[in-house]
Amino acid sequence: MVKKAKVVQFGCGPIGCSVVRYAWQRPDIELVGAIDIDKSLVGRDLGEVAGIDSELGVRISADADAVLSQAKPDVVFLTTSSSLKVIYPQVERCVAAGVNVVSTCEELAYPYDRDSQLSAEIDKMAKADNVTVLATGVNPGFVMDAWPLFMTGVCQQVKRVKAVRVQDASSRRGPFQKKIGAGCTLEEFRKRVNAGTLKHVGLPESIAMIASGLGWELGEISESIEPVVAGAEVKTDFVTVEPGQAAGVRQVGRGIRGGQELVTLEFEAYVGAPESYDAVYITGTPNLEVVIKGGTHGDIATAAIVVNSVRRVIDAPPGLVTVKDLPIVCALGSKAQV
Secondary structure, three states: OOOOEEEEEEOOOHHHHHHHHHHHHOOOEEEEEEEOOOOOOOOOEHHHHHOOOOOOOOEEEOOHHHHHHHHOOOEEEEOOOOOHHHHHHHHHHHHHOOOEEEEOOHHHOOOOOOOHHHHHHHHHHHHHOOOEEEEOOOOOOOOOOHHHHHHHHHOOEEEEEEEEEEEEHHHOOHHHHHHOOOOOOHHHHHHHHHHOOOOOOOHHHHHHHHHHHHOOOOOEEEEEEEEEEOOOOEEOOOOEEOOOOEEEEEEEEEEEEOOEEEEEEEEEEEOOOOOOEEEEEEEEEOOEEEEEEOOOOHHHHHHHHHHHOHHHHHHOOOEEEOHHHOOOOOOOHHHHHO
């Protein structure tokens, strides 16, 4: 008999609800609380908000401290923001309550270069309270960092790492299509990029994680963001993209040392893409090339890796950790379901 891990869901938006739906299916996890500041969600049953057929008997509350003290969870699923500075006070509350954290915050996936001070503070307080803090997801967390690093395990020499993620966003959620700029004029697209509101968050974190895992000291990490321009009209359930407008985003991150590009991450997400796929190319001994045809489903994969990380985080030494620091995260629910 596998002991159930008690879990609180912190953030009940689309990603949080996707995590809840998967966690609810797991016999080794018990959902014991839910937190969100959205007034339209407070007081409602978590199962109803997450789209589960039956109520869970867990009411969403805006009082994080009360939920954490009363529910006494083992782990909090923190799915509120991509920003390290935004989620820091939330992490602090969870850690002070003696609770492990698994977050989807992209900037927390490998935060040491972005904000060394906050990273050190999170690590210090987590160790002081004997808990573990991890951020993961499909990207960062898997396709453009953990997966490439794992592939290098069969190499005797690695000279260069390249990962490519291409997504046809036509069937994705409306907020995702908006996030990548689908339907924007090129002027609107550039304004949003300059304002920092249009981008995929996490490429620099993934580059830094790969370099750290391989023992490479990079001199520079750069990132470029450009629109994918529609050549023909594209219609989705949420937007109509006219020819000449942005259909989505193309983002490239580069890890450079001595003028040489050692890590390249290419991310494209746009409506009307002819295909979706994830690919990793290792230049070394031997050369490796692996392609996932159809790509890795973002929402499904993120929910899976968050929930599947529960046992790894509970068993991990205290402090701030990254996916490269843990044993391989796998579908741990399979043992409980036998």
